[in-house]
Amino acid sequence: MPSKRYLMTPGPTPVPPAVAAAMARPLVHHRTAEFRAVLARALARLREVYRTDAEVVLFTSSGTGGMESAVANLCERGDRVVCVSAGNFGERWITLAHAYGCDVVPVRYEWGETPAADDVAAALADAGGAKAVFLTHSETSTGVVADVGEIAARVAGSGALVVVDAISSLGAVPLETDAWGLDVVVAGSQKALMTPPGLATVSVSEAALAAANDAATARFYFDWERVLKAQREDRPATPFTPAITLVYGLDAALEILLAEGLDAAFDRHVRLGRACRAGAKAMGLELFSPDDDRSVVVTAIRMPGEVDGVAVIRAVSERHGITLEGGRGALAGKIVRIGHIGYVDVFDVTAALTALEQVLADLGTDVERGVAAAAALEAFGGEAVRV
Amino acid sequence: MPSKRYLMTPGPTPVPPAVAAAMARPLVHHRTAEFRAVLARALARLREVYRTDAEVVLFTSSGTGGMESAVANLCERGDRVVCVSAGNFGERWITLAHAYGCDVVPVRYEWGETPAADDVAAALADAGGAKAVFLTHSETSTGVVADVGEIAARVAGSGALVVVDAISSLGAVPLETDAWGLDVVVAGSQKALMTPPGLATVSVSEAALAAANDAATARFYFDWERVLKAQREDRPATPFTPAITLVYGLDAALEILLAEGLDAAFDRHVRLGRACRAGAKAMGLELFSPDDDRSVVVTAIRMPGEVDGVAVIRAVSERHGITLEGGRGALAGKIVRIGHIGYVDVFDVTAALTALEQVLADLGTDVERGVAAAAALEAFGGEAVRV
Numbered sequence: 001m002p003s004k005r006y007l008m009t010p011g012p013t014p015v016p017p018a019v020a021a022a023m024a025r026p027l028v029h030h031r032t033a034e035f036r037a038v039l040a041r042a043l044a045r046l047r048e049v050y051r052t053d054a055e056v057v058l059f060t061s062s063g064t065g066g067m068e069s070a071v072a073n074l075c076e077r078g079d080r081v082v083c084v085s086a087g088n089f090g091e092r093w094i095t096l097a098h099a100y101g102c103d104v105v106p107v108r109y110e111w112g113e114t115p116a117a118d119d120v121a122a123a124l125a126d127a128g129g130a131k132a133v134f135l136t137h138s139e140t141s142t143g144v145v146a147d148v149g150e151i152a153a154r155v156a157g158s159g160a161l162v163v164v165d166a167i168s169s170l171g172a173v174p175l176e177t178d179a180w181g182l183d184v185v186v187a188g189s190q191k192a193l194m195t196p197p198g199l200a201t202v203s204v205s206e207a208a209l210a211a212a213n214d215a216a217t218a219r220f221y222f223d224w225e226r227v228l229k230a231q232r233e234d235r236p237a238t239p240f241t242p243a244i245t246l247v248y249g250l251d252a253a254l255e256i257l258l259a260e261g262l263d264a265a266f267d268r269h270v271r272l273g274r275a276c277r278a279g280a281k282a283m284g285l286e287l288f289s290p291d292d293d294r295s296v297v298v299t300a301i302r303m304p305g306e307v308d309g310v311a312v313i314r315a316v317s318e319r320h321g322i323t324l325e326g327g328r329g330a331l332a333g334k335i336v337r338i339g340h341i342g343y344v345d346v347f348d349v350t351a352a353l354t355a356l357e358q359v360l361a362d363l364g365t366d367v368e369r370g371v372a373a374a375a376a377l378e379a380f381g382g383e384a385v386r387v
Numbered sequence: 388m389p390s391k392r393y394l395m396t397p398g399p400t401p402v403p404p405a406v407a408a409a410m411a412r413p414l415v416h417h418r419t420a421e422f423r424a425v426l427a428r429a430l431a432r433l434r435e436v437y438r439t440d441a442e443v444v445l446f447t448s449s450g451t452g453g454m455e456s457a458v459a460n461l462c463e464r465g466d467r468v469v470c471v472s473a474g475n476f477g478e479r480w481i482t483l484a485h486a487y488g489c490d491v492v493p494v495r496y497e498w499g500e501t502p503a504a505d506d507v508a509a510a511l512a513d514a515g516g517a518k519a520v521f522l523t524h525s526e527t528s529t530g531v532v533a534d535v536g537e538i539a540a541r542v543a544g545s546g547a548l549v550v551v552d553a554i555s556s557l558g559a560v561p562l563e564t565d566a567w568g569l570d571v572v573v574a575g576s577q578k579a580l581m582t583p584p585g586l587a588t589v590s591v592s593e594a595a596l597a598a599a600n601d602a603a604t605a606r607f608y609f610d611w612e613r614v615l616k617a618q619r620e621d622r623p624a625t626p627f628t629p630a631i632t633l634v635y636g637l638d639a640a641l642e643i644l645l646a647e648g649l650d651a652a653f654d655r656h657v658r659l660g661r662a663c664r665a666g667a668k669a670m671g672l673e674l675f676s677p678d679d680d681r682s683v684v685v686t687a688i689r690m691p692g693e694v695d696g697v698a699v700i701r702a703v704s705e706r707h708g709i710t711l712e713g714g715r716g717a718l719a720g721k722i723v724r725i726g727h728i729g730y731v732d733v734f735d736v737t738a739a740l741t742a743l744e745q746v747l748a749d750l751g752t753d754v755e756r757g758v759a760a761a762a763a764l765e766a767f768g769g770e771a772v773r774v
Contacts, residue, residue: 005413012414012631023632024411026392027399027583029710060449060585061608062627068608077605100605190628196414198447198585198630218464218605220486221448221455240449241577243585243630244399245410323416 006322008352010140010168010298010339012190012197015249019194019343022252023245030244036235038251043236045254049170049193049262050185050203052177057227059200060243063167063188066200068096069222070163070184073212074132077101082123082133082160084151087111088141088328089165093134100217105130111331112142112288112300121154131211132161132183138169141328143289143300143337145173149180156181161208167191167200168297171257172269172341183208189246192269192297194253194342198246204228269296271380272340272349278379279353279372283360288335298339300327301356304365309333312359320355346380393709395739397527397555397685397726399577399584402636406581406730409639410632417631423622425638430623432641436557436580436649437572437590439564444614446587447630450554450575453587455483456609457550457571460599461519464488469510469547470521471538474498475528475715476552480521487604492517498718499529499675499687508541518598519548519570525556528715530676530687530724532560536567543568548595554578554587555684558644559656559728570595576633579656579684579728581640585630591615656683658767659727659736665766666740666759670747675722685726687714688743691752696720699746707742733767 046056081102083093086109097104105127138145152162161183171192183205190197230239273296288300303309327335350373360367394401433443468489470480473496484491492514525532539549548570558579570592577584617624660683675687690696714722737760747754
């Protein structure tokens with residue numbers, strides 16, 4: 001029998017059977033009434049998950065394509081923008097803005113730190129007339145979830161648009177697109193939205209659309225207005241052939257998420273985060289990601305002593321079929337990251353913790369044996385949530 | 388029982404069971420050895436299908452994204468380019484080049500005409516110093532397949548790069564990337580490559596790569612060098628999370644295509660084209676697409692008299708579960724297009740013809756009854772090819 005596999009990374013994430021089944025249907029042409037109805041429903045469901053009345057643009061691309069669309073639609077060469085970075089994905093905003101010739105004002109933190117609204121407000125005031133502020137909601141390279149609501153409140157009134165990378169947070173962490181005044185929010189299918197990678201979604205406020213109309217930049221595939229024109233048809237369409245199977249999958253996944261209820265999903269993710277942190281601490285490991293209930297996407301654990309995280313991840317994968325992720329950049333080998341978003345329950349977390357425990361013990365590390373799983377289940381609390 | 392469905396459009400095309408099975412496997416993380424091996428094999432197989440030693444760039448996007456990558460990597464604002472257009476997808480090159488501020492020299496034909504090498508050579512000479520010539524191999528809006536080899540031979544030595552949209556032709560129509568001196572060839576997963584939509588592939592010659600390195604344009608997601616840097620690792624990777632399920636599907640589909648053999652696949656497509664044309668003519672219909680063996684991707688049939696092609700397509704779909712395509716632009720309602728690329732056999736073609744025959748007869752059209760299927764099978768010849 002092929003061994004069971006556990007995909008415990010902060011994206012891609014495991015695909016629920018109903019999503020796999022929706023994707024396995026015979027292919028339907030994208031200009032049929034049948035596909036248009038599915039697309040329309042998926043877009044409506046997305047707006048619910050985004051908690052927005054704004055339009056949500058769907059792209060066939062990685063999440064990075066959705067991020068690039070924000071820069072390409074808004075930023076003309078020389079435009080001043082503020083980019084907040086405390087990890088790998090914050091750096092991506094900076095790289096993207098540079099690629100488009102922006103005058104970038106970076107607000108940089110050590111990887112692992114949590115951006116502070118005061119710093120962003122100060123940088124914005126110093127910058128003077130910035131067109132946009134680019135933020136990362138969940139920095140998956142470190143496990144930090146920023147308080148985007150608070151930061152956005154400080155940007156409000158400055159004239160700058162608020163652009164948020166919520167790729168690994170949407171559906172797992174509370175995010176209020178409209179209530180928080182977020183102009184652009186980028187998400188990806190392969191995180192808490194429980195669908196394989198290949199779709200990016202971008203909510204666009206009226207102010208952002210107006211700014212895009214004023215920006216004379218070279219763009220076509222990622223042009224918001226071109227996509228929205230097709231999506232606004234009586235029965236929505238896409239301007240180019242979309243990843244049809246993934247749209248079916250996303251629609252089915254959103255149905256599952258909304259049936260669970262967004263608030264229930266947020267609560268489940270809080271408890272999964274608690275479980276993972278409790279288990280890691282019980283075996284005597286030190287957390288790299290914050291030890292608080294905002295850190296629900298991925299738990300980053302410091303490797304003790306001279307233990308090489310890369311070797312640990314390889315052993316956990318080869319011996320147990322469990323995929324974890326390592327550190328990026330300067331954190332390579334130093335941390336191991338356990339993702340717990342989307343179609344994940346507490347026993348996925350206990351499996352990852354137990355495997356990690358055994359591998360570390362075999363490497364001669366002084367971990368406490370036999371306590372992590374019970375501690376995790378205890379911290380999770382209540383009944384295991386059935387989704 | 389749900390009715391069987393026939394997807395007889397020039398893309399997306401039906402997915403072979405082995406491809407569907409490959410895509411239905413549990414999701415694997417894209418930074419694992421397992422995925423990298425599949426990616427490496429798919430890229431090697433792609434080079435075989437392209438008949439090239441050049442690198443092939445893989446994007447998670449629609450085919451249009453691959454087309455945009457050619458413009459974005461090569462064309463700086465003000466660059467002069469020649470765009471050949473004889474249909475909807477030729478127009479897309481012109482729109483894309485304009486979006487990037489190019490000085491576009493269009494070589495335009497009536498939709499349905501076949502571009503001539505002489506015209507392209509003359510336009511290129513008149514233009515003086517054009518950076519690139521943009522061509523469409525198979526113009527799916529009309530069914531015309533251009534002689535790209537002959538045109539490229541006339542461009543050779545001019546200093547202009549040859550860029551080809553082969554989205555609906557690669558794998559169905561002979562195309563020799565290296566032998567014909569094609570610098571950039573764009574394809575898509577959802578045509579003769581028998582995979583659902585969502586992947587674009589782009590072969591890039593050394594000359595094209597050098598030109599891209601010299602072009603200071605705003606690009607990130609579609610930047611060739613960024614993707615190639617990841618693909619060139621010992622075990623190839625992608626710079627951003629790819630559409631993992633589709634890469635597994637593409638790899639399985641390319642295995643099928645290469646097992647059949649490219650030349651055998653080209654021959655099968657020639658015979659499918661013959662079958663479709665013979666059937667349409669046998670029932671007394673007039674062809675819009677050329678009545679020759681180069682027209683193997685899609686057969687475009689003129690609707691007789693005042694018959695509305697849109698109504699015909701709707702009836703064929705609703706009554707028989709067969710998806711055909713109509714005309715685009717000025718051809719809307721005037722033609723019906725039957726696609727026959729990829730995982731298609733002659734009985735798919737006879738099904739489409741027979742359904743079309745019945746629907747036209749019921750609309751009071753004077754079609755010859757009961758002869759199309761036999762004529763098609765006769766024209767197909769030999770044994771039905773088993774793939």
